[in-house]
Amino acid sequence: MNWNAIVIIICILITALAVWKEYVRANQSRLVLRLLTTITAVIALACIALPLTYQVDVNKQDKREALLLTEGFSADSVSKYNTEKIFTLNNTISKKIPKAMLIYDLADLKADSTITQIRILGDGLDKEELQRLDHVPVIFRPAAFKQGITAVSWNEHLKAGDEINVAGTYKNSLPGKIKLVLKGLSTGLDSVIIAPGEAVPFNLRNTPKNQGKNVYKLLAITGTDTLENQNIPVQIEPAKPLNVLMLTASPDFESRFLKNWLSESGFAVAVRSAISKDKFNKEFINLDQFPLDHLSASVFGKFDVLIADLSVLKTLNGVEAAALQQEVLQKGLGIVIRADSSLKSNSWLQRDFPSDRLAVKDPAPVSLNIQGKTGNTAKLNAGMVYLANQANTQSLISDEHGHVLAANALAGAGKLVFTPLNNTFSWILGGDKADYSSLWSLLITKAARKVATLESWTIKSVIPTLSNPVELQLESAVAPPLIQIDSTVISPIQNSKLPFQWTVNYWPKTVGWQSVKQNNGALNWFYVYSYDDWKNIRALKKQADTKAYVANNAINSNVTKQIHEKATIAVSKIYFYVLLLMACAFLWLEARFR
Incomplete structure (x- = not known):
C-alpha cells in the first residue's frame, strides 16, 4: 500500500x-x-x-520568477525585483534578508511548478548544485571582478631539487602598485610588482629545501597593508636515485662534466669510455663494480637511463644491439642519445629525429628555452645541427630562433631522447650551473624508466574546502573494500565503465593536511582549505559554472501568445x-x- x-x-x-x-x-x-x-x-x-495540492489555470507569462541569493550578492539589488519568492541556500544570507526562505536542496525550487525561471544574484552556484535544478532556465549577471587574483596554479607534488612554480593572473584596480610575495618559513622567496590599473600574469619560483608536507604563502601587499594571504600547500618527496649508464666514444669534457654532475646529484653512475678497439676505461660512482666489457640484457636491466653517443650505439655488435632494443621496447629502459657528426642513419634510434644544419658557418651563441623553466638560459654555442619538428615527437629544448635542440619520442615501453648539444659543460665553466642542471634534469627525467604504480590518487575538487563535499578519485588494480580518510572509513563507488577507477566523496571536518589510503595501501595526503581561503578563485569558478549552465539552458523567448496551463499548488x-x-x-x- x-x-x-x-x-x-x-x-x-x-x-x-x-x-x-x-x-x-x-x-x-x-x-x-x-x-x-x-x-x-x-x-x-x-x-x-x-x-x-490543488490546480489552477495560469498563463505562462503570469508565472512568477524566483530570486536565488548566493554569496557576493548586493542587498540593494533585491528590491529591484518584484517577486515574493526569494530563496537562499546560505544560513547567513537568510538571517541578513529575513524574507529570503532558507532551503537545503535546489530540487525544492524545481518542485514548484509556478516558477518559470530563476534569477540568481551573487556569485552563482557550482556545477554539482546546478545539476539539482534539472534544466530550469536561469538568468545570471554577476558583478564584474574588480580586484585580486583571478587565476592561479602551482605544481603541488615535487621531487627534491625540483622548482616550485606559482603562476597566475592578478588584477590591480588600485591607484598604487601591489607586490606579490611567495613566502616560506617566514622568509620571502620570490616577488613581483603589479603596476596600478593592470591585469597581468605573474610567475613566482623557488627551489624548496625542506622535504615533506609544506605550506607556502602567497601575499599581496600594498604599502603596509596585506590584501591577500593565501596558502600554497606543496608535497616534496625525496628524489629516487637513478642508476645511469654512460657509453662514450672517448673521454671528453662533456662526458667528464656530466659524470661529475650526476655523482654530485646522487645518481649511481657507471661510465664506459672507449680507449681503443675493444678496450675501455670504466668508472663506477655510488655503484658496486661489475663486468662492463660486454653489454647484455642483464647489464642494461641494472639501469634506469642510458646516456650514449650515437656513434657508440651504432658500433654495438649484433647481440648487444638486440639486447638493448629489447630492453627499451619491452622493459622501458630510456636512452638519452647524444648526436655527433654522424647524423644520417636509418637506425631505429634515430628514425624519429631527422636533423638539419644551419645555413651559416659560424653561428653565434644563443639562449635556450627549456621546457618547464621560465625565462631563457645563458648564452650557449649550440652548434650547427638542429632537429626537424615531427608530429610524433615532443620538443624539449629550443633556441631563441625556434630551432629544436632536444626532443623525445616513445619507443615501445621506453623513451628516446635525442639532442645534438655537445658542449653544455661551458655553462659550468661560465658559472651557470643552474641552467646546466635544468637541462640535464629534464633530459634524464623524460627518458628514465617508469616504475609501475599500484595506485594513483587524484583530487577532483578544484579547491577542497572545509564543510564542502570533496571528490577524490582512486585508480587501482585491486578493488579497495574500504577507504580511510583520517579516522573516517568510507565505501568507494566503482566506475561502471572503468572498473579500475573508484570515486570517494568526503566532507572534511578540519582544515589542513588530510591522510587518505585504501586498506594496506600507501599513505597519501591532500590539503583542505578554510572557508576564507581563495574566495576570489572559488567565486570566479562558480560564476563560470553558472554561465555555462545558462548557455546550455537558454530561456525560450519565441512564445508570442499566452499558453494556458494547469499549475499545481501545494496546500x-x-x-x-x-x-x-x-x-x-x-x-x-x-x-x-x-
Whole structure:
C-alpha cells in the first residue's frame, strides 16, 4: 500500500476508536459537539500527513520568477525585483534578508511548478548544485571582478631539487602598485610588482629545501597593508636515485662534466669510455663494480637511463644491439642519445629525429628555452645541427630562433631522447650551473624508466574546502573494500565503465593536511582549505559554472501568445496545524470543566 492509503486507514481506525470512547463514557453532555470536534481533529491530522495540492489555470507569462541569493550578492539589488519568492541556500544570507526562505536542496525550487525561471544574484552556484535544478532556465549577471587574483596554479607534488612554480593572473584596480610575495618559513622567496590599473600574469619560483608536507604563502601587499594571504600547500618527496649508464666514444669534457654532475646529484653512475678497439676505461660512482666489457640484457636491466653517443650505439655488435632494443621496447629502459657528426642513419634510434644544419658557418651563441623553466638560459654555442619538428615527437629544448635542440619520442615501453648539444659543460665553466642542471634534469627525467604504480590518487575538487563535499578519485588494480580518510572509513563507488577507477566523496571536518589510503595501501595526503581561503578563485569558478549552465539552458523567448496551463499548488500545512490545536484545546477544556 502507498502512503496515502496507510494514512487514511490509520485515521479511520483512530476515528472509530475515538467515537466509541465518546459513546461509552459516563457523562453524555455535549456529545454531538465532542464527536464533531474529535472527527475534525482526526481530519486535520490526516491533512497534515497527506500531500494535499490543488490546480489552477495560469498563463505562462503570469508565472512568477524566483530570486536565488548566493554569496557576493548586493542587498540593494533585491528590491529591484518584484517577486515574493526569494530563496537562499546560505544560513547567513537568510538571517541578513529575513524574507529570503532558507532551503537545503535546489530540487525544492524545481518542485514548484509556478516558477518559470530563476534569477540568481551573487556569485552563482557550482556545477554539482546546478545539476539539482534539472534544466530550469536561469538568468545570471554577476558583478564584474574588480580586484585580486583571478587565476592561479602551482605544481603541488615535487621531487627534491625540483622548482616550485606559482603562476597566475592578478588584477590591480588600485591607484598604487601591489607586490606579490611567495613566502616560506617566514622568509620571502620570490616577488613581483603589479603596476596600478593592470591585469597581468605573474610567475613566482623557488627551489624548496625542506622535504615533506609544506605550506607556502602567497601575499599581496600594498604599502603596509596585506590584501591577500593565501596558502600554497606543496608535497616534496625525496628524489629516487637513478642508476645511469654512460657509453662514450672517448673521454671528453662533456662526458667528464656530466659524470661529475650526476655523482654530485646522487645518481649511481657507471661510465664506459672507449680507449681503443675493444678496450675501455670504466668508472663506477655510488655503484658496486661489475663486468662492463660486454653489454647484455642483464647489464642494461641494472639501469634506469642510458646516456650514449650515437656513434657508440651504432658500433654495438649484433647481440648487444638486440639486447638493448629489447630492453627499451619491452622493459622501458630510456636512452638519452647524444648526436655527433654522424647524423644520417636509418637506425631505429634515430628514425624519429631527422636533423638539419644551419645555413651559416659560424653561428653565434644563443639562449635556450627549456621546457618547464621560465625565462631563457645563458648564452650557449649550440652548434650547427638542429632537429626537424615531427608530429610524433615532443620538443624539449629550443633556441631563441625556434630551432629544436632536444626532443623525445616513445619507443615501445621506453623513451628516446635525442639532442645534438655537445658542449653544455661551458655553462659550468661560465658559472651557470643552474641552467646546466635544468637541462640535464629534464633530459634524464623524460627518458628514465617508469616504475609501475599500484595506485594513483587524484583530487577532483578544484579547491577542497572545509564543510564542502570533496571528490577524490582512486585508480587501482585491486578493488579497495574500504577507504580511510583520517579516522573516517568510507565505501568507494566503482566506475561502471572503468572498473579500475573508484570515486570517494568526503566532507572534511578540519582544515589542513588530510591522510587518505585504501586498506594496506600507501599513505597519501591532500590539503583542505578554510572557508576564507581563495574566495576570489572559488567565486570566479562558480560564476563560470553558472554561465555555462545558462548557455546550455537558454530561456525560450519565441512564445508570442499566452499558453494556458494547469499549475499545481501545494496546500499550506499551517491551517491544519491551527485546526488540530484548536480541536485538541476544546476537548481538553471540555473534559476539565464538565
